[in-house]
Amino acid sequence: MRFHIDTAAIYVPDGSPMDEAVARTTHMAIGAHQDDLEIMAYQGIVECFGKDDKHFMGVIVTNGSGSPRDDLYAHYTDDEMQKVRRLEQKKAAFVGEYCAQALLDFPSSAVKDGTRTDVIDDIKALLVAAKPKIVYTHNLADKHDTHVGVALRLIRALRELPKEARPQKLFGCEVWRNLDWLNDDDKVVFDVSAHENLAMSLVGIFDSQIAGGKRYDIATMGRRRANATYFASHATDVATSVIFAVDLAPLMENEALDPRDYVAAFIDRFARDVAGRIAKLS
Numbered sequence: 001m002r003f004h005i006d007t008a009a010i011y012v013p014d015g016s017p018m019d020e021a022v023a024r025t026t027h028m029a030i031g032a033h034q035d036d037l038e039i040m041a042y043q044g045i046v047e048c049f050g051k052d053d054k055h056f057m058g059v060i061v062t063n064g065s066g067s068p069r070d071d072l073y074a075h076y077t078d079d080e081m082q083k084v085r086r087l088e089q090k091k092a093a094f095v096g097e098y099c100a101q102a103l104l105d106f107p108s109s110a111v112k113d114g115t116r117t118d119v120i121d122d123i124k125a126l127l128v129a130a131k132p133k134i135v136y137t138h139n140l141a142d143k144h145d146t147h148v149g150v151a152l153r154l155i156r157a158l159r160e161l162p163k164e165a166r167p168q169k170l171f172g173c174e175v176w177r178n179l180d181w182l183n184d185d186d187k188v189v190f191d192v193s194a195h196e197n198l199a200m201s202l203v204g205i206f207d208s209q210i211a212g213g214k215r216y217d218i219a220t221m222g223r224r225r226a227n228a229t230y231f232a233s234h235a236t237d238v239a240t241s242v243i244f245a246v247d248l249a250p251l252m253e254n255e256a257l258d259p260r261d262y263v264a265a266f267i268d269r270f271a272r273d274v275a276g277r278i279a280k281l282s
């Protein structure tokens, strides 16, 4: 497979031929940075873990340069940092038994530029080769520009595929902003209580992001626990770990639907819920 950036690569943890490994994909997650998939798309990873008929493929769009660094990594150059982050993503792919891990190596400026087509082309090539049934990406209310950029490029790539080649499901997931604010009817609820040890290991691999005090490993597990506990006020906790997502499939199916309008409708329903409760109790 040819990509736009020379250093882009696909890593196959079990060493099988690349085309076969990619073609095995049933679940695919497409994220901006190394560690985003393990934070947002653990549902897909754990659903495929140890299974013969389900296989998770990861796609990271950026090269991870320019990330903050501290501790062991404080004096690393941008090049050295990219190497470390690439290696960490491969370690996660191995531990999580991904069938393949693509590293597209774009600078984040390319992802944030809505006029460029190279990011869309590479994502489209991967979708065509992998034919995933279920796709996870960033949610459109995320507060990180590169995250939202990836989601928008993915939506464009999906719209360019023939209808029969599109996945069945498309979910926007939590990283930089959770989805607890969504009305419960609007939430997609993933019970990810299984293999908590695996969940912790996967986020913990990204030492370069955690060193220096940003404990993404603890924070991610804490968010999932909080989601599980605070989701339903009257039920006892059946799930101990929950990831929320938003259904983005309508944006893939209806090419006339503007992503801004789509996400604004969720925010409007939330605003009505808050205002309605206050009106009722006043």
Ligand SMILES: [Zn+2]
Pocket: 032, 033, 036, 144, 147, 175
């Ligand atoms: Zn990220």
